[in-house]
Amino acid sequence: MSKSTAKTVLITGTSSGIGLAAARRFAAQGWNVVATQRTPEKDTELREIPNVLVTRLDVQDIGTMAPAIDAGIQRFGRIDALVNNSGHGQYGLLEAVTHEQILAQFEVNVFGVMELTRAILPHFRRNKGGSIINVSSGAGLFTLPMISMYCASKFALEGFSEAISYELASQNIAVKLVIPHGGVTSTSFNARTAAGSANDTTLTDYDDFVANTAKAFAAMVSASNMSSDDVAKVIYGAATDGSGQLRYLVGDDARGFVKARREMTEGDYMAFMRAKFLPVA
Structure with missing residues (x-):
């Protein structure tokens, strides 16, 4: 078993995009990284980095969670931070979305986060501390049409994270939300x-x-002009700044959605958003 004084982070969804960028950044900063993927046998990059363990974890399969956590502890001695990055976006009209698609949306973005967080909490409590960074979205602050299931899942993630932040602060476990908004390049999320x-x-x-x-x-x-590494940089900062800050927004609010949601009256906000999407009469 290889142990060191370096801290260790477990990150989900590291095969591409934000997860891959986060794994690279933590490793470059001297952290040990448990880089989890649904199909780790396909990885050709991260396994070449000495302080990275690539292992299987599918957030839709609870049975893969404890083994991934145990593998990280076996390799590095302990885990200090969890980054719940895996995400799925369901696009389409509500009437067109199937029951199975709704379940998949929540299994990845909400239920998987809940279960993996529950699975690692006993380890954090034994260590008398830890950090949980949940990757959210602007769609957890404001809503957009045609992605109602995605918005619903991210609103749920926001509420869940805020609520448990009170509970876990009593155990010296920090909960953070990193919230990309404005679109992220260099990721396969939109294509998927x-x-x-x-x-x-x-x-x-x-x-x-x-x-x-x-x-x-x-x-x-x-x-869109924000890269996956821009988001990874904020994730790393949230994990290491030692603050009690809950939300970290990253992105360009050129569209004004965040500002509108936070500063407009309800009536003005709804009129502003509807004008963006409803056909002109």
């Missing part, structure tokens, strides 16, 4: 979301709305 979009060609009543929303989304995606 588009590929898994829920479609129902019989729902023609929504055609004008869907077309208008598609244009709005295309404009938002084209304006």
Whole structure:
């Protein structure tokens, strides 16, 4: 068993995007990294880094959680931080989304986070401390059409994280929310979301709305200028700043959604958002 004085972080979803960038950053800063993936046998990069252990963890399979945690402890002696990064985005009209797709959305973004957090808490309590960083989204602060399930899951993650932050502060365990907003480049998230979009060609009543929303989304995606490493940098900062801060926003609010949600009256906010997506009468 290899132990050192370096701290250790367990990160989910490290095969690409933000998770991969976070694994690289923590490792470069001298941390030991338990880089978890659904199919670790496909990894060709992280396993080449000496202080990184690539192991299997599927947030939709509770049975893979304890073995991943145990493997990290066996390799590095202890785990000091957990980064719940794995995410899934379900796109499509509510009427087109299936029950199975709803379950998958919540299994990845909410239930998996809850179960993995519960699984690691006894270890953190024995260590008399730890950090949990949950990767949220601007869609957990404001909502957008056509991604109602994703928004619902991120609102749930926000509420869950805030609530347990009070409980776990009593155990010297910090809970942090890193909230990318404005779009992230160098990630396969948007491509995977588009590929898994829920479609129902019989729902023609929504055609004008869907077309208008598609244009709005295309404009938002084209304006994205934040990289996965930008987010990873904030994740690392949240894990190491020693503060009691709960939320860390990262991104460009050029669209004004965050500002509108936080500063406008309810009526003004709803009018502002509807104007972005509803077809002009």
